[in-house]
Amino acid sequence: MNLSVQLSPRTPRGLLLKNPVMTASGTFGYGTEYADFVDIQRLGAIVCKGTTLEPREGNPQPRLAETPSGLLNSIGLQNIGVEVLVREKATLWASWQVPVIVNIAGESIDDYAKLAARLDGVAGVSGLEVNIGCPNVKSGGMEFGTDPKAAASVTAAVKKASSLPVIVKLTPNVTGIVEIAESVAEAGADALCLINTLRGMAIDVSLRKPSLGNICGGLSGPAIKPVALYMVYEVAGSVKLPIVGCGGIMSAQDALEFIMAGASAVEVGTAQFVNPRALLDVLEGIEDFMRREGVRDISELVGAAR
Numbered sequence: 532m533n534l535s536v537q538l539s540p541r542t543p544r545g546l547l548l549k550n551p552v553m554t555a556s557g558t559f560g561y562g563t564e565y566a567d568f569v570d571i572q573r574l575g576a577i578v579c580k581g582t583t584l585e586p587r588e589g590n591p592q593p594r595l596a597e598t599p600s601g602l603l604n605s606i607g608l609q610n611i612g613v614e615v616l617v618r619e620k621a622t623l624w625a626s627w628q629v630p631v632i633v634n635i636a637g638e639s640i641d642d643y644a645k646l647a648a649r650l651d652g653v654a655g656v657s658g659l660e661v662n663i664g665c666p667n668v669k670s671g672g673m674e675f676g677t678d679p680k681a682a683a684s685v686t687a688a689v690k691k692a693s694s695l696p697v698i699v700k701l702t703p704n705v706t707g708i709v710e711i712a713e714s715v716a717e718a719g720a721d722a723l724c725l726i727n728t729l730r731g732m733a734i735d736v737s738l739r740k741p742s743l744g745n746i747c748g749g750l751s752g753p754a755i756k757p758v759a760l761y762m763v764y765e766v767a768g769s770v771k772l773p774i775v776g777c778g779g780i781m782s783a784q785d786a787l788e789f790i791m792a793g794a795s796a797v798e799v800g801t802a803q804f805v806n807p808r809a810l811l812d813v814l815e816g817i818e819d820f821m822r823r824e825g826v827r828d829i830s831e832l833v834g835a836a837r
C-alpha cells in the first residue's frame with residue numbers, strides 16, 4: 532500500500548510525507564515531548580508550536596477550558612522564539628527521519644518574511660506553516676487571515692523570503708473561506724491547511740467571570756469537525772493545491788472523512804490530550820481501512836466523496 536503524500540509538488544525539494552498523518556501545531560510541542568508515548572518517526576510530519584521572532588510568555592492563566600465536545604485554549608503563542616528554535620530544536624530534528632514543519636506567526640508582514648528568511652536553509656526544517664489566524668492574541672496574524680489581500684501579501688512575502696515549501700493555515704473566523712483560499716493560492720502558497728480554531732468563550736458561573744484569563748479563546752476538538760470538514764470540502768472544490776485537513780479529528784474515520792472531502796493529509800491536535808496514542812491510532816486505522824477496502828494508494832481516496 533502506498534500512503535505517501537507530496538504536499539509541495541511545485542517546489543524543487545518538495546515535501547514528501549510517508550503517510551498523511553501530521554501533528555497540529557501547538558499540541559505536540561517540538562516533537563521531543565511526546566517521544567515516550569509515540570514512535571514519532573512513524574508520523575507523516577511534525578508541525579511544531581507556533582514560533583515568533585522573539586520568545587513569548589503567552590496569555591494570563593487560566594488558558595484552557597473544556598466545553599461540551601471541545602476545548603477552548605488561549606495559550607497566546609507562548610514559544611521559545613526563532614533563534615532558540617534554530618539552535619536547540621532544529622539541530623535535533625536534523626537527525627530525524629520525520630520531516631518537521633515550523634509554524635510561524637507575526638505581527639506584521641515583515642515579521643513573517645524575517646521568520647521565513649531565518650528558517651531558510653536551516654538543517655532539520657522541511658517546511659513552513661504560516662499561521663494567519665491565531666484567535667487569542669493581537670499579534671497572531673488574525674487580521675491577515677480574514678482579509679484576502681492581506682492574506683495574499685503575507686503569502687507572497689514568505690514565498691519570496693524562503694525556498695522552503697509553504698503551507699498557509701487558514702482561520703475559520705471568516706465569512707468566505709473560499710475567497711481567502713483562492714487569494715492565498717494565487718499568491719504562491721504550495722499547500723493549504725484548514726482550519727485553525729474558532730473564536731469562543733466560556734463563563735465560570737460560580738466565579739461570575741470568564742473561564743479564560745484572556746476571555747476569548749480558540750475552540751478545537753470534535754465540536755468543530757463538521758465546520759472544518761465542510762470548509763475543506765468547499766475549498767477543495769475551487770483550489771487545486773494539496774490541502775491539509777484539521778479540526779476535531781479523533782479517529783481514523785474522522786481522518787478518512789477529511790481525505791474523502793478532498794484533503795491530501797490531516798493534522799491531529801486535541802485528540803492527543805484525550806489519547807496520547809491518537810496519531811498512531813489514526814494512522815493504523817487508515818491502513819486497516821485501505822487493506823479492508825483493497826485501496827492500494829491513498830490518493831484513490833482523496834476527494835472520493837466529491
Ligand SMILES: Cc1cc2nc3c(=O)[nH]c(=O)nc-3n(C[C@H](O)[C@H](O)[C@H](O)COP(=O)(O)O)c2cc1C
Nearest residue numbers: 555556557581604662726727751752778779800801
Ligand atoms: C493548546 C493548543 C495550542 C495551539 N497552538 C497553535 C499554534 O501555536 N499555531 C497554530 O497555527 N495553531 C495552534 N493551535 C490550533 C491547532 O493546530 C488546530 O488547528 C486546532 O486545534 C484544530 O484541530 P484539533 O481540533 O484537532 O485540535 C492550537 C490548538 C490548541 C488546542
